[in-house]
Amino acid sequence: MIVSAPPVLTVYFDGACSLCAAEIRLYRRSEGAERIAWVDVGTDGPEDREPGDLGPGLTRDAARVRFHVRRPGGDLISGAAGFAALWAVLPRWRLLARLAALPGVTALGEIAYRLFLPLRPWIARVVPVRGARCDKACG
Numbered sequence: 780m781i782v783s784a785p786p787v788l789t790v791y792f793d794g795a796c797s798l799c800a801a802e803i804r805l806y807r808r809s810e811g812a813e814r815i816a817w818v819d820v821g822t823d824g825p826e827d828r829e830p831g832d833l834g835p836g837l838t839r840d841a842a843r844v845r846f847h848v849r850r851p852g853g854d855l856i857s858g859a860a861g862f863a864a865l866w867a868v869l870p871r872w873r874l875l876a877r878l879a880a881l882p883g884v885t886a887l888g889e890i891a892y893r894l895f896l897p898l899r900p901w902i903a904r905v906v907p908v909r910g911a912r913c914d915k916a917c918g
Contacts, residue, residue, distance in 0.1 A: 786816035787868050789849040791833065791842040795821030798903040799846075809869045818842075845896065859888030 790806075793799045800821075806812060820833070820842040833839060836855050837847055848861040856864050863879035866872035879885050 789816040793821040794819035
């Protein structure tokens, strides 16, 4: 009997957003990605998912408008800190995680991320990503 190890992180992403889906595809192709549970909360994901299915403190709507990861102990992290946690698990991205760990860098990343969020729907509509489009989930 083969027993698989529990995921080191659970990543919640909006697969209905072409921009988000393209970024997640990049991460999923990385070494170490098999140790991560990837949960698509977009409209192309399971429609019957109940809010509580995402664990405590996270609704589907919240997961669709902001990047979230959950650590095995249940800690929920979002935004720039969530990306830093993801990068720390993926060997090719660890340099970014180390940079994010420097004093003030994650805080600056969070400011940049919050500035990006209102632009996400526009960017997803304007920047072609393999013929995909962003539905109203991105905004």
